[in-house]
Amino acid sequence: MESIVVYDSKPSLKDPIFIECLPGIGNVGKETGDFLAGSLKAKKFATIYSKNFPSQAILDNENIIDMTNNQLWYSKDVNGRDVIFLIGAFQCSTHEGQFELCREIMSILLDYKISEIITLGGYGTGQMVEAPRVFGAVTDLKIKKEYAGYGVEFPPGEPSAGIIGASGVFLGLGKIYSVPSICLMGETSGYFVDHKSAMAVVKILIKKLGVELDLKELIDKSEQIDEITAKIKEVENRNCNCRDLGYIG
Amino acid sequence: MESIVVYDSKPSLKDPIFIECLPGIGNVGKETGDFLAGSLKAKKFATIYSKNFPSQAILDNENIIDMTNNQLWYSKDVNGRDVIFLIGAFQCSTHEGQFELCREIMSILLDYKISEIITLGGYGTGQMVEAPRVFGAVTDLKIKKEYAGYGVEFPPGEPSAGIIGASGVFLGLGKIYSVPSICLMGETSGYFVDHKSAMAVVKILIKKLGVELDLKELIDKSEQIDEITAKIKEVENRNCNCRDLGYIG
Amino acid sequence: MESIVVYDSKPSLKDPIFIECLPGIGNVGKETGDFLAGSLKAKKFATIYSKNFPSQAILDNENIIDMTNNQLWYSKDVNGRDVIFLIGAFQCSTHEGQFELCREIMSILLDYKISEIITLGGYGTGQMVEAPRVFGAVTDLKIKKEYAGYGVEFPPGEPSAGIIGASGVFLGLGKIYSVPSICLMGETSGYFVDHKSAMAVVKILIKKLGVELDLKELIDKSEQIDEITAKIKEVENRNCNCRDLGYIG
Amino acid sequence: MESIVVYDSKPSLKDPIFIECLPGIGNVGKETGDFLAGSLKAKKFATIYSKNFPSQAILDNENIIDMTNNQLWYSKDVNGRDVIFLIGAFQCSTHEGQFELCREIMSILLDYKISEIITLGGYGTGQMVEAPRVFGAVTDLKIKKEYAGYGVEFPPGEPSAGIIGASGVFLGLGKIYSVPSICLMGETSGYFVDHKSAMAVVKILIKKLGVELDLKELIDKSEQIDEITAKIKEVENRNCNCRDLGYIG
Structure with a gap:
């Protein structure tokens, strides 16, 4: 183990679900994970350097x-199931490092006998998205069928470039170690921190976990996103008209 | 062993020939290997991460x-000999990684007591090739003589820049561990996936292995290559004429 | 241990304070450390390759x-406390290397049961600084309170980009291994080796260690800095006037 | 040991001198070493991958x-002393790799109880050199005095940028492991393979080893260098005149 893992506690967990919530496109994964871990009153139990x-070294106020790190948090008895979250503000910067670190974290998770892996991310479209969908990539057909039932969409072979970063590697490690795994990708322009896309992913996870959560915080932030989107569209339309007029005149 | 090797089975093989079929110039190696492994009904027995x-993570339809990987496949009793194929869509991106990974795979192969190494690749010419030849580089004179008998050509010291990638490293490891080895390089423009060049290499391997294979699929694809080549030549000729006329007029 | 550590001696030290003095912004850390180690007649006891x-290989006259290296020096009984200095002209060039090497040095320091870590650096402002302040970042509130008493300032969350290099990593390792730690950063333009900023940091360390030191050497060099600063200001003012006149005329 | 070392033999040697002869500036080190090893009828005993x-993979005719490699060669009883040469066409491409590989080779050499290290290189001047001198950098004053007696010059602190590559690292390792060591640097423009500079270094080594060698091959090649130098000077002079005239006219 090349990492330094500092434990606050070693909680006893039963077949936990593991949810990876690191930053990425539109920060959808991090926003989703932070909201969910907060709502489910998760507790930090390990810091990974x-x-x-x-x-x-990073400073607070x-x-x-x-030191830059990733953290493991847990929530016990979420509608009868335990959950482990991977929380943090950083991902590794090299392919080799990404693979090695995820592998080390995976060995901790395998000791906890995780029963399922959910990795979170954004699906960048490069254009404003009014009603973000949630796309999935999975390790097997059974888990695909389950999540299709929650409303996750599976456009064949998409994203065609594959899934990079921790979301991709944990998904791959799930395959390697026979843990049913899914990557949930919230549709997002990718141009800003996309709470609306995060809310779409949260809604899937609410169905998966069978819990009720107060979404007010996310709804408020989503409405801000709607306002931004509306303004951008307005500007775009105005620009279009001008240009159109230009062609006529 | 830094890699993760997942075995589907551990076949019992007798002094197998090892054929490396990873992608490269004109994708000749991969095309040749995929066709051969398919024709010889090879079975996957190990995946290397x-x-x-x-x-x-890569998605299917x-x-x-x-996860990105390389795979070992085997065919038993190919005209009395067993064959192991190294199949995959990826090569390592660093020199250090290339050396280390090939070395790890080699240690698996040495356990299988491989009797010969054939690495496959393209020999890029940068120009259209009508009748692609197959060039060779070897670990010793005996294997050179054998393959010269199958029609492989050995222009002295070519390719002068040496052989990079897995084709070069397995050839080098063959030398280090005293396994007779050859790199077969199909002549190719290198501008597209070159099935015609692959077919030239396949024909050498048919002689080597003493098997009969249905080449229809490769012949069809080669004819498409011929059509492309013809069109490019036509365009080139037309351009030349125009320019010539220009000089005159 | 991947480094080569050559010991001149293995001094017996009691709960030493560790001071990291490697080069960085305005070379404040190195200047401070070299002056302090010199004044406290520190002796080299280990060289780390x-x-x-x-x-x-680096040549003297x-x-x-x-070979390029870092060195550990010690001073015994500095007003009753032992001190270890990390001295050198080089820092690692990669994130991975920086983390690994600091970790290896930390394991030596933990064997010496260090009781406190002080890392030294510059806080670059990009503008001339007349009366450099000393800023701090810490591992806990208790050490923050102590150094605030010596005149160290703690502008909330600054530097907002965090602390990189050995100063950041030893601070982080202090946190990980529960050693109270502070990074002292002398305010500096960052444009030259800033003895004046170093003197400001030295004055804090004099209070911390409760020692009296002859500052003449630093005062002389600081006056040179003052002269440079004055000249730059003069030139800037003249240029401003010219430009102003240009706008009027 | 991360390298693969293939032994042809394990010669029994008595307190051998080690001479590093890898390529570098003006290829002075490689030319010197290849000539010396050839003249002293050295035999290869180990190949390092x-x-x-x-x-x-590199091809011969x-x-x-x-595979790309470095090699250890030896000569027994060179005027009563044994010599080990490090011969090759490649150096490592990263700092980390250079340090690690030299360290691994050094551990082989320490097993052979080497009594002295001589590393060879060029001292690039960027201008044509008519009578190349040989400069030195050493691990201690005793070896400096000895080589000064052979005509090696020691301009204080030069080269000021230090010595990089295997020549620098083996010199540094000599210091670390208390083996008296010198780097001999032939003065060279650095613009071409400089046999004349190599001959200057060879002449120092002839004195060191107390042997007589037939220098005809090097003298012939040096005369070619003289011709090149003369031509370049001629062209430079002509260009200078033209420009001078230009200024007048």
């Missing part, structure tokens, strides 16, 4: 530092 | 993923 | 070489 | 390949 993160 | 591949 | 430094 | 070389 690695040479594969930027070698940097009291100038208390911590 | 490595930090040295892009850390990425069902959105079932697998 | 690493693949993570530039692989280079007699053309006697040494 | 490493992930830190370009992962490439028979299309027989070998």
Whole structure:
């Protein structure tokens, strides 16, 4: 184990579901995960330090530092099931580092006998998205069928470039170690932190976990996204008209 | 062993020939290998995952993923000899990774007591090739003589830049571990996936293995290559004429 | 241990304070550390060679070489406390190397049961600084309170980009291994070796260690900095006037 | 040991001198070493393959390949002393790799109880050199004095940028492991393979080893260098005159 893992506690968990919530396109994964872990009152139990993160100390507003890290949090008895979250503000910067670190974290998770892996991310479209869908990529047909029932869509072979980063690697490790796994990707322009896309993913996870959550915070932020989208569209339309007029005149 | 090797089975093989079929110039190696493994009804027996591949999950049309990998396939009793194929869509992206991964795969192959190594690749000419030849580089004079008998050509010291990638490293490891080895390079423009060049290499391997294979699929694809080549030549000729006329007029 | 550590001696030290003095912005850390180690008549006891430094032999004026390295020096009984200094002209060039090497040095320091870590650096402002302040980042509130008493300032969340290099990593390792730690950053333009900023940091360390030191050397060099600053200001003012006149005329 | 070392033999040697002869500026080190090893009828006894070389197979004129490597050669009883040469066409491409590989080779050499290290290189001046001098950098004053007696010059602190590559690292390892070591640098423009500079270094080594060698081959090649130098000077002079005239006219 090349990482330094500092445990706050070693909780006893029963066949937990593992949810990877690291930052990425539109920060959908991180926003979704942070909201969910917060709503489910998750507790941090391990901090993972690695040479594969930027070698940097980060300050809070009291100038208390911590080294760049990823963290494992847990929630017990979420409608009868335990959940482990991978939370953090950083991903590794090299392919080798990404693979090695995820593999080390996976070995911790396998000790916890995780029963399912859900990795979270954004599906970047490069254009404004009014009603973001949630796309999926899976390790087997059974889990695909289950999530299709929750409304996840599976456009054949998409994303065609594959899935990179921790979302891709944990999905791959799920395949390798025979843990049913899915990557949930919220549709997003990718141009800003996309709470609306995150809310779409949260709604899938609510169905999966069978819990009720207060979405007010996300709804408020989503409405801000709607306003931004509306303004951008307005500007685009105006520009279009001008140009059209130009062609006529 | 830094790689993760997942075995479907551990076949019992007798002094197998090892054929490396990874992608490269004109994709000649991969095309040749995929055709041969398919024709010889090879079976996958091991999947190799490595930090040295892009850390990425790849989707099929069902959105079932697998991590980037290389695979070992085998065919038993090919005219009395067993064959192991190294099949995949990826090569390592760094020199260090290439060396390390090939070395790890080689240690598996040495356990199988491989009796010969054939690595496959393209020999890029940068120009259209009408009748692609097959060039060779070897670990010793005995194997050179054998393959010269099958029609492989050995222009002295060519390719002068050496042989890079898995084709070069397995050839080198053959030398180091005293396994007679050859790299077969199909002549190719290198501008597209070159089935015609692959067919030239296949024909050498048919002689080597003493088998009969239905080449219809490759012949069809080669004819498409011929059509492309003809069209490019036509365009080139026309351009030349125009320019000539220009000089005159 | 991947480094080569050559010991001149293995001094017996009691709960030493560790001070990291490697080069960085305005070379404030190195200047501060070199002055302090010199004034406290520190002795070298270990030289650390690493693949993570530039692989280079460095010559002195007699053309006697040494490999690029970092060194551990110690001073016994500095007002009752022992001190270890990390001295050198090089830092690692990669994130991975920085983390790994600091971790290896930390394991030596933990064997010495260090009781506190002080890392030294510059806080680059990009503009001339007349009266450099000293900023701090810490691992806990207790050490923050102590150093605030010495005059260290803690502008909330600054530097917002975090602290990189050995200063950041040892601070982070202090956090990980529960050693109270502070990074002292002397305010500096960052445009030259800033002895004046170093003197500001030295003055904090004098209070911390409760020692009296002859600052004449630093005062002389600081006055040179003042002269440079004055000249630059003069030139800037003149240029401003010219431009202003240009706008009027 | 991360390298693959293939032994042809394990010669019994008595306190051998080690001479590093890898390529570099003006290829002075390689030319010197190849000439010396050839003249002293050295025999190859080990081939070193490493992930830190370009992962490439190299062909000879028979299309027989070998992997990129470095080699150890030996000469017994050179005027009473044994010599080991490090011969090759490649150096590592990264700092980390350079340090690691030299360290691995050094561990082989320490087993042979080498009594002295001589590393060879060029000292690039960027201008034509009529009578190349040989400069030195050493691990201690005693070896400096000895080589000064052979005519090696020691301009204080030069080269000021230090010595990079295997020449620098073996010198540094000599210092670390207390083996008296010198780097001999032939003065060279660095613009071409400089046999004349190599001959200057060879002449130092002839004195060191107390042997007589037939220098005809090097003298012939040096005269070619003289011709090139003369032509370049002629062209430069002519160009200078033209420009001067231009200024007048």
